[in-house]
Amino acid sequence: MALPKVDFEVGADGVAVITMGNPPVNALAIPIIMGLKDRFDEAARRNDVKAIVLTGKGGRFSGGFDISVMKKVHDTGDSSHLPDVSVELVVNAIEDSKKPVVAAVEGLALGGGLELAMGCHARIAAPRAQLGLPELTLGIIPGFGGTQRLPRLIGLSKAVEMMLKSKPITSEEGKKLGLIDSIVSSEELLKVSRLWALEIGERRKPWVRSLHRTDKIGSLSEARELLGTARQQVKKTAPHLPQQLACVDVIEYGIVHGGYSGVLKEAEVFKQLVVSNTSKGLINVFFAQRAITKVPGVTDIGLKPRNVKKAAVVGGGLMGSGIATALLLGNIHVLLKEINSELLMKGIKTIEGNVNALLRRGKLTKQKADAALSLLQGVLDYSEFKDVDLVIEAVIENLSLKQTIFSDLEKICPPHCILASNTSTIDLNLVGKMTSSQDRIAGAHFFSPAHVMPLLEIIRTDKTSPQVILDLITVGKVIKKAPVVVGNCTGFAVNKTFFPYSQAAQLLVNLGVDAYRIDTLIRNFGFPIGPFQLADLAGYGVAVATSKVFADAFSDRVFKSPLLDLLIKSGRNGKNNGKGYYIYEKGSKPKPDPSILPIIEESRRVCNIMPNGKPISVTDQEIVEMILFPVVNEACRVLEDGVVIRASDLDIASVLGMSFPNYRGGIVFWADLVGANHIYTSLKKWTQLYGNFYKPSKYLEERALKGIPLSAPASSTPKPVARL
Ligand SMILES: C[C@H](O)CC(=O)SCCNC(=O)CCNC(=O)[C@H](O)C(C)(C)COP(=O)(O)OP(=O)(O)OC[C@H]1O[C@@H](n2cnc3c(N)ncnc32)[C@H](O)[C@@H]1OP(=O)(O)O
Structure with a gap:
């Protein structure tokens, strides 16, 4: 150089x-x-x-x-x-x-x-x-x-x-x-x-x-x-940013x-x-963002990315149509495949709605919007898939359905075509089990809404070829996403790291802490919304499905809250049916819904974890820490298992996938500023009080006791990226 x-x-x-x-x-x-x-x-x-x-x-x-x-x-x-x-x-x-x-x-x-x-x-x-x-x-x-x-x-x-x-x-x-x-x-x-x-x-x-x-x-x-x-x-829009x-x-x-x-x-x-924590955090994010596309064994071995001109998306639901929108905006020809014309029309309408919303908000010109939509073709079978370069499957999280789809795709798509799944949880080795195309199967995990959220998790198995990973990184860049390459495990990097986030919020509520106080404190920390408003936004069905997956995979450390089931039983499903923790009225900010309080009381009674039946007394700082330290703990497991290539990849994934405040530098960076030792001792104390949900991981314990930053690479030979 x-x-x-x-x-x-x-x-x-x-x-x-x-x-x-x-x-x-x-x-x-x-x-x-x-x-x-x-x-x-x-x-x-x-x-x-x-x-x-x-x-x-x-x-x-x-x-x-x-x-x-x-x-x-x-x-x-x-x-x-x-x-x-x-x-x-x-x-x-x-x-x-x-x-x-x-x-x-x-x-x-x-x-x-x-x-x-x-x-x-x-x-x-x-x-x-x-x-x-x-x-x-x-x-x-x-x-x-x-x-x-x-x-x-x-x-x-x-x-x-x-x-x-x-x-x-x-x-x-x-x-x-x-x-x-x-x-x-x-x-x-x-x-x-x-x-x-x-x-x-x-x-x-x-x-x-x-x-x-x-x-x-x-x-x-x-x-x-x-x-x-x-x-x-500035005081209104950027209260956390002293430089303004x-x-x-x-x-x-x-x-x-x-x-x-x-x-x-x-x-x-x-x-x-220059020496403020804000600058430290933002500069960490600057370099971390540029590091994600440097993938050892993929981007440093002289491979050339292949051009993805035509892609197919299988499944025109919310995720599928969002992914299709993102591809179209990247100037990629898209086949949207659905199982009947009614669902297909719904998918196409959603894509048109996505594009038009961007147009209305001035994010796109009319010319660009028209050009994007002209690249869309709806189909009801695989006959047009003969010349596609990439397929992204985005159907419901059902393993046998996915296995059938991948077997079909293998038969019909050209041999160079990348076969990707947008699964957020299912093991990709199982998805491709019925095929002999494991080398071209990978995960392309988008975050909802897929055409807006900037993160793309690219999941590789031990069999995915470096060329396929390189091509997916390139597609990610073309569609203006930040592609982070991660290993294959339950929840991958982002959902695995953040599964304790909503569970910790549930745990606190069952310990007697006010849900709205939690949301306010998490917003004050810098997240755009708190965990309960987030649950309202996603709908409770998603939370129930994912907590089941995590309960199976991490049975030693999940917290099972009765609250979600009680909410669903009482006819609530969050923002989409207008009945959540908040009242949603057009044109005004969400307002706390007092009618939810008896349901929370009922949950506390069923759960019965309040010491002496009385709400715990915690400071604002403790509440934030009781929610975020378990996330750091899980991040440590992600690092230990080599799910990400480097700690800063998890920083970017947390900022772009979970809206962790960028000026705090990302989850691992922030944890190092707080100090591994404080996190470890706090978790140990809470384990004694509230159980294994808080139990510190081996990685955290070792680093806290030896005074090694959580972000420091392992000094001995690094473990290979978890791909199995
Ligand atoms: C005292 C002064 O007021 C303080 C300052 O000037 S602070 C710096 C202000 N400048 C900036 O913030 C600009 C930062 N850079 C950028 O926004 C973008 O890099 C850019 C628009 C210049 C170019 O974007 P793009 O072409 O996409 O290239 P990009 O991948 O971002 O950068 C290419 C390389 O240059 C490096 N780079 C870019 N700007 C840099 C800078 N100001 N300092 C050090 N390295 C820089 C990147 O880290 C990257 O390195 P890598 O190849 O090893 O990963």
Whole structure:
């Protein structure tokens, strides 16, 4: 791999072109920052240099400061790894340079990349370049003067929006807003930028130091009003994210005290935020998300992904139609197979409804929606399956039905076709037992609603070929899912890890804790909804079916609550029949339903686990821990059994599959922040009080006692991924 370096070339026109080279995105790694300082010094010193152009190699300006440096700060606790860039480089060497500097921007200029460009005296961009300050998604604020220069270049309102939403704009929008001075073709970019720089030197183009501008900010009172509104908004929408308020505060500081003071304040706040748990969590998620598609023995053995042009989905229920929708939106031709025309029409209607809902919400253009639907074909038999590249079976969880389907598929589909099941629980070796195609059978487990939820669990057995896994990873990327490759076991990675989540909530209710208090606390922790509202959403039938599977597989540690059966007996089935823990009325938030309380009382009586028949007294923190520590405990078993390749895969799976708050870094990452020892001792205490549901796993016990982080890879030879 090429080493990061900064090139320097002076042309006959007297323009020095400084080029950042650090593929693939020219991240501003320490050698790049050092190289830039040296090159700008050299350009300032040399008499043959009249003007300077700053650009990036390989069609991309820069993806920003090297995030792995911040990871190093997290891992070592040593902030001295952070270089001084905002003053030394951007203000002193670039903006205050005696020679004009022009940024030639192509591809992308994000975070520190855009901040370098904003320090230049003009910006020339190629068409459709992405420009943005996404730092808040990493738990920090823009750190190389971005909070100060962006408002001064494009106005406060748009700058605040771009930073708080972390949403990039194109160079075309940038031109309209004043961020970009001119748009030219990629071929002309360097030529025009050189000329522009010379013309600034000759005073034929303005020599603009953005930090000194005030014309776009408006009066102090206007600015304060706008920032006040932004603050109110942030308090409502992102109460858990300290970087949002910090960003607004730093912008305001610079408006009140001047741009340069703002830059100094920004650096101070940046350093505080870098070491926050929020930044640690979000940066863990950034790298974890990029690690999932690196699968040893699959993506590192020189295989090439095959193109999946035509797929079939067997079963047009809620999951099947959601999966079909996702494939169609990925531009894949889909056959939807049902057993009769009534069910087929229902499936097609659901797909149309899914696509139209996305259209209404502005997530799709009409053209894209029409194109997706034109790729759909409904069928009632397998005759069209002769040339499909992939089949995803999404029928009910019935083993013998699945076995028959896979036998049929084996006969009719071409030999290269991947045969996948969307089962969430059934052993894939059993699904393919009646075939001799085990090498092309895998799980493709989507999460409901399948066209919306971003996770795709790809389950391999010991017989699934690496090519099939690679192809499924590729399809996953094409349909914009995060594909996580996991081993074959009951519940796979996500459902296995999270089965204690709802059970713990049930256990607590039967111990006398208020269900709505639990939901509120779990929401305050950062989940979008609590476990009881989640149960309402899924319908109680699903909970009954899955708890049976888990009761069979993990009989040593399940909690059987009478509550679900009592609810069903009283005619309740959650949101879909309007009778759940909550009352659902159109246009208003779900409200607690007091008529459920006698049913809960009845459950407590039948269950009879309240000590001395009285509700237990627990703090808010204990409630959260009593729900989430059993999940961590199960995650430990998933890690021990090698169901996931690495702990961070489970972090991503928990964030994208279960909506575990991303700013807490994922389930294992969070557990390590809390500390294995505290989790272990708490579970041990609760085991004595409330039974084996809480019994710590061997993996947790060992690591807690030896002080080894739960996420650390096994030091001895790692076990193979559980595929059996
Ligand atoms: C002080 C400053 O204000 C602070 C900052 O600048 S913080 C950084 C701000 N910048 C960002 O947040 C951008 C982060 N990067 C991205 O969003 C995307 O990588 C991108 C849009 C630039 C490119 O996306 P895409 O082409 O899909 O490639 P993607 O797979 O994400 O990244 C390619 C590789 O570059 C790495 N990478 C991308 N941006 C990086 C960065 N800023 N630092 C370090 N590595 C980075 C990725 O980790 C990945 O590495 P890998 O191949 O080893 O897995």
